[in-house]
Amino acid sequence: MAHIDYYFTTVSPWAYLAGDRLETMAARHGATVTYKPVDLGKVFSATGGLPLKQRSQARQDYRLQELARAQAKTGLPLTIHPAHFPTNPAPSSYAIIAAQKAGGDTAALVQNVLRACWAEDRNIAEDEVIRDCLSAAGFDPGLADSGLLAGATTYEAYTEEAIQEGVFGSPFYVVDSGQKFWGQDRLDDLESHLAGRL
Template sequence: MPHIDYYFVAVSPWAYLAGNRLEEMAGRHGATITYKPVDMGRVFSATGGLPLNQRSEARQAYRLQELERTRKKTGLPLNIHPAHFPANPAPASYAIIAAQKAGGGDVGALVQNVLRSCWAEEKNIAEDDVIRACLTAAGFDPGLADSGLLSGATQYEANTEEAIQVGAFGSPFYIVDSGQRFWGQDRLDDLEAHLAGKL
């Protein structure tokens, strides 16, 4: 049974635009997923990337065009300039980590709820009420927003260090236990081809 480590940032528009395709393909191929939210600022600084506000005007303009094209291709609602971006992704990341550890709900749905809150619903994912609502909608105890803070923070740091060590330099980033790495939601077709033994 293949396994996928999924590294992402809880405010990444590209992770949002992946929708539930990762979960669907994992179901088709009997793959398991471990969700690993990371501090992308630290990952960027260690791997040669730049935060959005430090990129050249040309790169920032291209990003906006790509977001709009991808929005149209996926059909997902997307605010190109959401009201609460950038928001601190750490509290939502801690909750995702705690929920995955606790079990009993749908972690993929939780991740998508958080991302959709930012990119489609104009909500601040750093706020407790938003995080609690995302947990509840995915079948988790909303109290994990509080009870999972310490363990979530510790694992968040570990995920970030691990991402740097294994070469996961962007969001979303998928690493299969075969050693194959895939960067970006636009590589999900390649990931599925790999799971099917075609790549």
């Protein structure tokens, strides 16, 4: 049975546009998934990436076109310029880490958080929004508070692990076979790998 470490940041539109495809294909192939939110700024610093505002105008313009195309292909609602982006991804990341440890539908929580940012114009750094996302996924909203210390420690550990694994963007999928896939547009390749075709 394959295992996938899923590295991402909760403010990534590309992670949002992946929808539930990772979970669907993992179920189809009997694979398991561990959700590992990371501090993408630190990942970028270690791997040569640049924060959005520091990229050339050509790259920023291209990103907007790609987002519009990806939205059209997926059919998911998307606000290209959300009201609360960028925002601090750490609080929502801590909640995801605590929820995963508690057990339950972590995938639903991750998608709730991403959707809150990219389709609902909500600030995922705010406690109320995080609590709503937890509740909607069937978790105790109190995890937003109780998981802070452990969440912060694990968040840092996941970030360092990501750097060691060669992760340089979000979303990034690392299979225990050693194969790595960057971006929601590589999910078909990931599935082909799980099926033994790649």
